Amino acid sequence: MYNSIVVGVDDSPTALQAFDQAVEFAKMSGGTLHIVTAYKPKPAQEAEVPDEFRYSMASTGAADVLLQRLADQATAEGVSSEVHAATADPADALISVADRERADLIVVGNKGMKGARRVLGSVPNSVAHRANCSVLILPTT
Amino acid sequence: MFQTVVVGAADSPTATRAFDAAVDLVARSGGTLHVVSAYKPVTRSSAAVPAEFRDAVQPDSRVRSVLEDLAARARSQGVTVQSHDQRGDPAQAVQDVAERVSADLVVIGSQGMNRRILSSIPNTIAHQAECAVLIVKTD
Numbered sequence: 001m002y003n004s005i006v007v008g009v010d011d012s013p014t015a016l017q018a019f020d021q022a023v024e025f026a027k028m029s030g031g032t033l034h035i036v037t038a039y040k041p042k043p044a045q046e047a048e049v050p051d052e053f054r055y056s057m058a059s060t061g062a063a064d065v066l067l068q069r070l071a072d073q074a075t076a077e078g079v080s081s082e083v084h085a086a087t088a089d090p091a092d093a094l095i096s097v098a099d100r101e102r103a104d105l106i107v108v109g110n111k112g113m114k115g116a117r118r119v120l121g122s123v124p125n126s127v128a129h130r131a132n133c134s135v136l137i138l139p140t141t
Numbered sequence: 142m143f144q145t146v147v148v149g150a151a152d153s154p155t156a157t158r159a160f161d162a163a164v165d166l167v168a169r170s171g172g173t174l175h176v177v178s179a180y181k182p183v184t185r186s187s188a189a190v191p192a193e194f195r196d197a198v199q200p201d202s203r204v205r206s207v208l209e210d211l212a213a214r215a216r217s218q219g220v221t222v223q224s225h226d227q228r229g230d231p232a233q234a235v236q237d238v239a240e241r242v243s244a245d246l247v248v249i250g251s252q253g254m255n256r257r258i259l260s261s262i263p264n265t266i267a268h269q270a271e272c273a274v275l276i277v278k279t280d
Contacts, residue, residue, distance in 0.1 A: 001165050021273075024142045028169050110274075128267050128276055134162070134251070135276045137267055 002105040002134075003031040006098045008090055008123065010037060011066055014140035018109035019070055021138050025107065026079045033081040034101050035070050037063050038093035060085060091126035104133050109140035143246040143273070144172035147239045149179070149231060149262070150211050159250035159277040164215045166248070166275070173221045175242050176211055178204045179234030232265040244272050250279040 007022040009015045019035075026033045039062075067083035074081040082101075086093035098106050112122025128135050148163035150156060160176075167174045208224040215222045223242075227234035239247050247270050249263045267274050 001169065021142070028142055104278075124267075128263075131276075132278070134278045137274045137276070139271065139273055 001031075002026075002029040004034065004101050004103040005029065005031050005105045005107060006034045006036055006094055006101065006103040007107040008036050008038070008094045008109075008127075009066065009070060010039075010090075011062075012111075014109050014111050017140045018107065018138045019073075022107040022136075023074050023077050023079055025136065026074070027077055029105075031104075033074050033079050034084060034097055034103065035067055035074070035081055036084045036086065036094055036097045037067055038086045038088055038090040039063050040087065090123045091130065094123070094127055095130055095132070098131060098133055105136060106131050106133060107136045107138065110137050111140060143167070143170045145175070145242055145244045146170075146172055146246045146248060147175045147177060147235060147242065147244040148248040149235045149250075150176045150208060154279075156250055156279075158279045159248055160211055160215075162275070162277040163248035164218050164220055166246075167215075167220045168218045173223060174215055175223050175225060175238055175244065176208060176215070177225045177227060177235050177238045178208050179227045179229055179231040232262045232269075235262075235266055236269060239270065239272060246273045246275060248275045248277060251276045252280045 002025075005022065005026050007019055009019050022033065039060075063085040067085060071081045071083050084093075084097045086097070088096070094106055094108070097103070106127055108124040108127050110124055112124060124135075124137050128137065143166060146163055146167050148160055150160060163174060204226050208226055212222040212224050225234075225238045227237065235247060235249070238244070247266055249266055251263055252261070263276050267276060
């Protein structure tokens, strides 16, 4: 049904709840799950760090730990996965991974779809409007 | 996962693609598919039509035949189907049925999403639904 599924995660409880459901969906569908996390590097802090240590000062470490944990969780459920860490706006990161991996589905939590943030633009809203594939918005709020 | 799925029905290619995606999903999940069709009653023009032709222009019969065709297609895939024909705004009709049957998923076509039409049906449903929403890429 869906062969290439992209899911966006961070370490918030709502994102992890959406991830659990994405794993279940991928299990039912039988596709590969592409787990994407986006984070902002800290430029001010980075400027004071010698080049050779710059990577370890960004939040790459935390992102990698999270991605590895979630990939293990997918494997435990019998779902094949690939992980992607990106230093970009989360919606941009999801869409670019989806395009690159020829995803047929992007799964996101509905955080920010209702209330005041709706006006300012949330990740699920941006993804829903800009994706080149189908989008599954899961209720997590 | 997704035992109670609601999908909007219309006889356009975009709605058909969303419908097929919903059927495919329910065939796997083993749930029930609720097919909703909404229309605005044509009151003014039907009054000017002779009685014997009134059925041909009344949207009710057309809506029902579309619903029956779609339901038959879903049943041929082994899916349990319930049809709902509603009057009024399509986004509202889908949401009303979703609420009534306690849906866990609403499936809709993406038409109008990329042009950022604020009042588009998928946009309205995506923002207001209490359950999961699958926006099927159709444009």
